[in-house]
Amino acid sequence: MAELTESIYAGGAWHRSGTRERISVVNPANDRVIAEVTAGCAADVDRAVTAARAAFPKWSRLEASERLRLLQRLQAGIQERAEGLATTITSEMGAPVSFSRAAQIGLALRGIQSTIAAMSSIADERIGGTLIVREAVGVVAAITPWNFPLHQIIAKIAPALAAGCVVVLKASEVTPLDAIQLAGIIDDAGFPAGVFNLVTGGRETGEALVSHPGVDMVTFTGSTRGGRRVATVAAEGLKKVALELGGKSANILLDDADLARAVPGAVQQCFVNSGQVCAALSRLFVPESRLAEVESLAVAAAKNWTLGDPADVATRLGPLASRAQQAHVRKCIELGISEGARLLVGGPEQPKGFDAGAYVLPTIFSGARNDMALAREEIFGPVLAIVGYADEDEAIRMANDSDYGLSGGVWSASVPRAVSVARRLSTGQVVVNGASLDLAAPFGGVKRSGYGRENGKYGLEEFFNVKAVLGAGE
Structure with missing residues (x-):
């Protein structure tokens, strides 16, 4: 069993958590504990959000082509470690390894490619004498589920980073191991410190992240009950929210x-x-x-x-x-x-x-x-x-x-x-x-299935604020 005591990644470095509490990661095929990670706490969240806020100004002003170059390096890093990631996901949530290779990893790789293609088509617009520009929302809190752990992480962080946002990720406490491996791949890819940050933990860590005053947007995938709570807490700070929730299709x-x-x-x-x-x-x-x-x-x-x-x-x-x-x-x-x-x-x-x-x-x-x-x-x-x-x-x-x-x-x-x-x-x-x-088509729901969209151009648009510059000329 691995004990991952340094599982908080913030400001480009690994840190020990502010709590000694641990979460057991269990292989559902045999009920064996395969790892323990930190349960996370509000202090960990604050460290990560502070690092993200410090990184945002420079990252958001970076040329989009440079951000996309780093995403390509991330894609290459995932491809290079695909087998290890597939094995990890199989061990932590039980997906057959053949499905992990084809879908759990395959969808993540395709998601990055779809984001790169969508971002490459983004351009300023003009309506008469008004210039329409898109600006990155800011610090994004991404909270992801356990059923497609890596794919859902990529579906949130790839468009956020492409748009010029910075991210604090809280992956599911059921499947934190692939997220920890991903943070290492991001570090190796050369992303600037603070652009991507990771906290582990359960509901309390998630609540601390959603309510943090330094967070500008929350993107959440999970249950309808969880989505209601995210929307309620985020509303206190009038944060932008995207929710992909349950279904009975x-x-x-x-x-x-x-x-x-x-x-x-x-x-x-x-x-x-x-x-x-x-x-x-x-x-x-x-x-x-x-x-x-x-x-x-x-x-x-x-x-x-x-x-x-x-x-x-x-x-x-x-x-x-x-x-x-x-x-x-x-x-x-x-x-x-x-x-x-x-x-x-x-x-x-x-x-x-x-x-x-x-x-x-x-x-x-x-x-x-x-x-x-x-x-x-x-x-x-x-x-x-x-x-x-x-x-x-x-x-x-x-x-x-x-x-x-x-x-x-x-x-x-x-x-x-x-x-x-x-x-x-x-x-x-x-x-x-x-x-x-x-993965170029929008994905998201209506009614109690949430609001907002993921994937391609429509998913990318969630991470922008739109500004109108009047009198900018023809």
Whole structure:
């Protein structure tokens, strides 16, 4: 077990925390403690924010091309250490190592590239005799989750740094190890001292960071409950806030969909990363006339999502990130059974052959109603609820009958028809026929899924203030 006592990175150097409290990092595949990091405290936050404020004037005035050059060096550093980072993420949150390599690391690398491309297109504008300029917001507090730890860090810090902001990162206490490795890569890349800073810790550290008077903006990804608290605390200082929160996204199979392709694709859209995806399409709306056919195909598809040791390259479904998350998902499955939904496959019990670890069986329900907790509450695990519908209008109405609005899906033999349905969905993103993730496209939600956008040009704009200079000439 590693004890990382110097896990505060501020002003270009590593520091011991102002507290002796430690947080254990547990491998969810076997319940073993693999490291201990400092719990963090308000003094650590103050050190990091002070360093960031001191670095901001010079960094924000640096030529954008120089900031992008450093981001390219960061990208190269991540690529160089990709295998070690993938192994770390697998150990700390349980993602299968093949998925860690392809997605946990791959998305981070693509995110930097998307940011560089977006920043390269930013330019001053003119409206008549008025000059429109963009200026960096300032000190950004970035608070990130455990499900895509490195990708979510990059989705926040890459555009912030490109825009000329400086960052204080608080990574999830469940997955701090990849963030600590990233800080070392940033240090090696030659970023000026104080431009990037890292504090470890849990809720108290996060609260101290959000409330710090030296912070100008907060970007947060996490639960809706956490987002409410961030917004409330940040409001005291009238800080700019971007929130990417929970989801209970609907996937609509239209009556002309190719079920042989759509159903396995829909199962994947729910089960990937063990269902620990804020944009997971966990409600599957199916024409009642084709319900039996969909159920059969879904059960067959679920058999391909076999559980296994995440360190094995053949494993497709690893454990959940923690025993606490496992307990939550099991409770949700039990509630679905008690509500009267039909369990097609899976269940709440510990999978056979897995005496240790936070494993959950891939689970599919049918006969779910849209008013059940199973179809309304975010589960964040490999649990799919199939809901029948009478016609297209009813499917859209039920899809929109949700507190959330982060993502959605439509499957149809006709792309124009699918797009027509997509336009009627109250959500920040819709995936047509299983389309691949586009990191140049905006990602974010409506309703209780938050506000603000990440990725590409739209994500970059979050980190600017816009200034109008009147009378600047033609």
